[in-house]
Amino acid sequence: MSGGPLLLGVRHHGPGSARATRAALEAAEPAAVLIEGPPEGDALLPLAADEGMRPPVALLAHVVDDPRRAAFWPLAEFSPEWVAIRWALARGVPVRFIDLPAAHSLALTAADGDGAADPSAGPGTERAGPPGDTGPADTDPMDRDQGAGPADAADVRVDPLAVLAGAAGYEDPERWWEDVVEHRTGHGGDPLAPFAALGEAMTALRAEYGHGGHERDLVREAHMRLKVRAARKEFGDAVAVVCGAWHVPALQERTTVTADRALLKGLPKTRTETTWVPWTHRRLARHSGYGAGIDSPGWYAHLFHSPDRVVERWLTRAAGLLREADLMVSSAHVIEAVRLAETLAVMRGRPLAGLHETTDAIRAVMCDGSDVPLALVHDRLIVGDVLGEVPDSAPAVPLQRDIGRAQRSLRLKPEAAEREIELDLRKEIDAGRSRLLHRLRLLSIGWGEPFRGRGSTGTFRESWRLRWEPELHVRVAEAGVWGTTVLTAAVARAGSRAAAATDLAEVTALAEECLLAEVTDALPAVMRALAERAALDTDVGRLAEALPALARSLRYGDVRDTDTTALAEVATGLAERICVGLPPACTGLDADGAARMRDHLDAVHTAVGLLPPADGLEDRWAAVLRRLADRDTVPGVIRGRAARLLLDGGRLDEDGAARLMGLALSAAVPPDRAAAWIEGFIGGASGGGMLLVHDERLLALVDTWLTGVPAEAFTDVLPLLRRTFSAYEPGVRRTLGELIRRGPAPASGSRPSPTAVPGFGTGLDHRRADAVLPVLRLLLGTAAPSTGTAPGPAGSEPRGGTVRPAERDRAGAGT
Structure with a gap:
C-alpha cells in the first residue's frame, strides 16, 4: 500500500464483493478504512459492533424541520461496506464515511422537487419522499439496469454491468456477474486481483462514457477525493477505500484541491438528523431506489453464508419450505433437483449452477412444472422476510422510543412478513394492542390495517393485518412533531385534523377514530368541529354519510367504557334533521341518484337502530319510511326499499306488504318502475329470496306481474330483474324455480299435489x-x-x- 490508497471497487450488496473485500483487508491491514456513505453517520458507526445490531439495517437521514425529506443507506450482511465496517471495528481500525453529506444531498433533492431523482444522494441510498412516496434517489450505476447508449450522449444513463456482460457475450448482466464474481474460486491466490481487474474495466468505461449520465457524481467524487486526501495526511498511504467500482477511476484521477472545492462551492445545505433503522430483505428487492440492483437478497445471503455445497444446501432449504406448505417433497426430489441443476449449468456453459438453474430444477422436480408453489419459494426464500434489528442505544426520536416500549409491553413484535391477528377487547392486553394500533393509524403510521375477520362479528373482536415496513420510521419521525408519546401525539394530531376538516363526514370519521383509539382528550375539539360542520351542512346526502360513523362510534364507545354523551346528542340531532329532509330529497332523482339514496337509506336505518333510545326517534323514522313507501313521486327502488325496511322492522304486516306490492305491480304502472320497486324490495343481499320462498303470496304477485310484462317492455326491465335475482344464493334460486314450477299451493285441507316439493307442506302440523x-x-x-x-x-x-x-x-x- 506504499504507492497510495487501496481502492476496493465493489458492487453494493454483492456477496462476492463482500468476500473479496474481507480477504483484501486481511491481506493489506490498512491503518484506516473509508466507506462510501454520509459523513453524518460517523458517530453511529460504533453501534455496528453492538450485539443487538443485526442486519439488514439502514442509515436514515432526515431533515430536522421536515422529516418527510429523508434518505436511507441500506446495508445487509453481504454488503461489502458492512463487512468493511465490522472488520475495522473488530480490530480497532478507524473507519469513516466519505460521500457527500446528507445535509447537501437532501437539500439538492428539495431544490429539484420531491419527485426528482437525486444523484447526489449517493449509491446505496433510497429517498423517502412525501407520505405514500418512497421513490428512489439516483443510485450507483453498478446497481441499476439503465441500459447503455452511445458514447457521445452526455445524458445517457449507463449500466456498467450490462456493457461488460455484453462485451463478454452475455445477454443477462446478473448471470455474467454470478459467473465472474459470485462463483469465483480464486485469482492465483492474490486477494487484490479482482479489484485490479474491475478497476481496469471501469477505467475503460469512464473513458468511453464519461460520467455516464450521472452528472452529480462529479460533485460526489470531488468530495470523496477531499476526504481521501485528509485521511492520507492523518494516516499516510495505508488507507483502504471501499466504494462503488464506478467511482474508482475518478478517485485515481489527479486533480487539485482547488478544483475539487470549486465543484462543492455553493451547494445548498439543510439541518439533518441521522440514526440506524431496521431494514428488510423484501425492501432490498423492491424495484425502486437502491433495491433495483438486487432481485434475490435471500439467494445472495445464502451465497455469502454457505461455506460449501451451495446448491445442495439451497435445494434442501427449498424442500423444507415446500414440506411446510404440505407439499410432498422427499429426499429423492432434492437429489434429483441437484443433478438437474448441475446438468443445466454444464449445458449452459456456466462454472457452477446459479439461481436460474436451481429455480428451474425446483420448478421441474419439486413443483411438477407449476409456478404456483414456485411463487412461494420466490417470496419466502429467494426474497425472504428477514427484518433487521437495531439496539436501543441507537439515537431515536422520543416517539419512536415510546412506540418501542409499547411494543415490548404488549408483546407485539414488528415483523417484515404480513401476519393476521385477532383481538378480543375483553382482554386487557388485546385492548392495549387495539389502542396502540388505532393511535398509530391516527398518526398516519400504518403498521396495522383492520379488516373484517371470518370469526365473530361482535364489537369485542377486531382483526388486523400487520406488516412493519422501513418507511414507517420516516412516518414516526414526521409524527414526532406532534408529541413525545403516542398518546400525546395522537391527541395533538386529532385536534389539528379537526380544525382543518371542511367536510362533515371527515369529522365524523375522525370522531370514530378517536373513540377507537381511546383518545378522549381530543374529543372536545372534535365535538366542537362536528357541531359547527353539522349546523352548517344542509345536504341530506352528506348528513346520511356522516351518521353511520357516529352510530358506530357510540357502539364502540359503549364497549370501551367511553363517555359518549356529547356524541350521542350530535348523532340524535343529525338523525332528526335527516328525518325532516329525507322525503323532499328523494323526489326527482334519476336512476343513479336513486341508487345512491337507497344506500343512504340503508345506512341511516342501521344507524338509527344503533343510536341510544331517544324521544320518539324510532317512531319518527318509521313515519318517514311510510311516507317514502306511499309517495308516488319517489323512485320505485326507494319506495320498495322503504316498504321492505318497514316489513322487517315489524312496522308493516304481511297484508300491508302484499297491498303495496300489488299497487306497485299493477297494470297501470310502467314495467321499468315496477321492476325498480321489486329491486328495492327484494333485491341484492337483503334476504328477499328467502322472503319469497316463505311467503307464496308475494311470490305469486311477482310471478303474475312478470308473466304479464309486454314483450316490447321485457327487454327494458330484464337488466333490473337480472341484477335483482342474480345476487341470491344458488340454493334460493333453485327453490324459487321449484316453487314456480309446482304452481300455487293447494287449499288448506286438500291432498298435496304429487309434484309437491318435499319439505313444503300445505299447512302447519x-x-x-x-x-x-x-x-x-x-x-x-x-x-x-x-x-x-x-x-x-x-x-x-x-x-x-x-x-x-x-x-x-x-x-x-x-x-
Missing part, C-alpha cells in the same frame, strides 16, 4: 311442531312446564304433556 319444543327448551335454557319431557317420535305426542299453542309460539319466536 302442530303435532310434529310440538315434538321439537323440549329440545328447544334445552338449547335455550328455559324451564319446562313439567319434568320428564323428551321429544318423541315424529307425529307422536311429546312426553310430559301437551304444549299450549301460546307456549309453542313463544318457543318459535325464541329460535
Whole structure:
C-alpha cells in the first residue's frame, strides 16, 4: 500500500464483493478504512459492533424541520461496506464515511422537487419522499439496469454491468456477474486481483462514457477525493477505500484541491438528523431506489453464508419450505433437483449452477412444472422476510422510543412478513394492542390495517393485518412533531385534523377514530368541529354519510367504557334533521341518484337502530319510511326499499306488504318502475329470496306481474330483474324455480299435489311442531312446564304433556 490508497471497487450488496473485500483487508491491514456513505453517520458507526445490531439495517437521514425529506443507506450482511465496517471495528481500525453529506444531498433533492431523482444522494441510498412516496434517489450505476447508449450522449444513463456482460457475450448482466464474481474460486491466490481487474474495466468505461449520465457524481467524487486526501495526511498511504467500482477511476484521477472545492462551492445545505433503522430483505428487492440492483437478497445471503455445497444446501432449504406448505417433497426430489441443476449449468456453459438453474430444477422436480408453489419459494426464500434489528442505544426520536416500549409491553413484535391477528377487547392486553394500533393509524403510521375477520362479528373482536415496513420510521419521525408519546401525539394530531376538516363526514370519521383509539382528550375539539360542520351542512346526502360513523362510534364507545354523551346528542340531532329532509330529497332523482339514496337509506336505518333510545326517534323514522313507501313521486327502488325496511322492522304486516306490492305491480304502472320497486324490495343481499320462498303470496304477485310484462317492455326491465335475482344464493334460486314450477299451493285441507316439493307442506302440523319444543327448551335454557319431557317420535305426542299453542309460539319466536 506504499504507492497510495487501496481502492476496493465493489458492487453494493454483492456477496462476492463482500468476500473479496474481507480477504483484501486481511491481506493489506490498512491503518484506516473509508466507506462510501454520509459523513453524518460517523458517530453511529460504533453501534455496528453492538450485539443487538443485526442486519439488514439502514442509515436514515432526515431533515430536522421536515422529516418527510429523508434518505436511507441500506446495508445487509453481504454488503461489502458492512463487512468493511465490522472488520475495522473488530480490530480497532478507524473507519469513516466519505460521500457527500446528507445535509447537501437532501437539500439538492428539495431544490429539484420531491419527485426528482437525486444523484447526489449517493449509491446505496433510497429517498423517502412525501407520505405514500418512497421513490428512489439516483443510485450507483453498478446497481441499476439503465441500459447503455452511445458514447457521445452526455445524458445517457449507463449500466456498467450490462456493457461488460455484453462485451463478454452475455445477454443477462446478473448471470455474467454470478459467473465472474459470485462463483469465483480464486485469482492465483492474490486477494487484490479482482479489484485490479474491475478497476481496469471501469477505467475503460469512464473513458468511453464519461460520467455516464450521472452528472452529480462529479460533485460526489470531488468530495470523496477531499476526504481521501485528509485521511492520507492523518494516516499516510495505508488507507483502504471501499466504494462503488464506478467511482474508482475518478478517485485515481489527479486533480487539485482547488478544483475539487470549486465543484462543492455553493451547494445548498439543510439541518439533518441521522440514526440506524431496521431494514428488510423484501425492501432490498423492491424495484425502486437502491433495491433495483438486487432481485434475490435471500439467494445472495445464502451465497455469502454457505461455506460449501451451495446448491445442495439451497435445494434442501427449498424442500423444507415446500414440506411446510404440505407439499410432498422427499429426499429423492432434492437429489434429483441437484443433478438437474448441475446438468443445466454444464449445458449452459456456466462454472457452477446459479439461481436460474436451481429455480428451474425446483420448478421441474419439486413443483411438477407449476409456478404456483414456485411463487412461494420466490417470496419466502429467494426474497425472504428477514427484518433487521437495531439496539436501543441507537439515537431515536422520543416517539419512536415510546412506540418501542409499547411494543415490548404488549408483546407485539414488528415483523417484515404480513401476519393476521385477532383481538378480543375483553382482554386487557388485546385492548392495549387495539389502542396502540388505532393511535398509530391516527398518526398516519400504518403498521396495522383492520379488516373484517371470518370469526365473530361482535364489537369485542377486531382483526388486523400487520406488516412493519422501513418507511414507517420516516412516518414516526414526521409524527414526532406532534408529541413525545403516542398518546400525546395522537391527541395533538386529532385536534389539528379537526380544525382543518371542511367536510362533515371527515369529522365524523375522525370522531370514530378517536373513540377507537381511546383518545378522549381530543374529543372536545372534535365535538366542537362536528357541531359547527353539522349546523352548517344542509345536504341530506352528506348528513346520511356522516351518521353511520357516529352510530358506530357510540357502539364502540359503549364497549370501551367511553363517555359518549356529547356524541350521542350530535348523532340524535343529525338523525332528526335527516328525518325532516329525507322525503323532499328523494323526489326527482334519476336512476343513479336513486341508487345512491337507497344506500343512504340503508345506512341511516342501521344507524338509527344503533343510536341510544331517544324521544320518539324510532317512531319518527318509521313515519318517514311510510311516507317514502306511499309517495308516488319517489323512485320505485326507494319506495320498495322503504316498504321492505318497514316489513322487517315489524312496522308493516304481511297484508300491508302484499297491498303495496300489488299497487306497485299493477297494470297501470310502467314495467321499468315496477321492476325498480321489486329491486328495492327484494333485491341484492337483503334476504328477499328467502322472503319469497316463505311467503307464496308475494311470490305469486311477482310471478303474475312478470308473466304479464309486454314483450316490447321485457327487454327494458330484464337488466333490473337480472341484477335483482342474480345476487341470491344458488340454493334460493333453485327453490324459487321449484316453487314456480309446482304452481300455487293447494287449499288448506286438500291432498298435496304429487309434484309437491318435499319439505313444503300445505299447512302447519302442530303435532310434529310440538315434538321439537323440549329440545328447544334445552338449547335455550328455559324451564319446562313439567319434568320428564323428551321429544318423541315424529307425529307422536311429546312426553310430559301437551304444549299450549301460546307456549309453542313463544318457543318459535325464541329460535
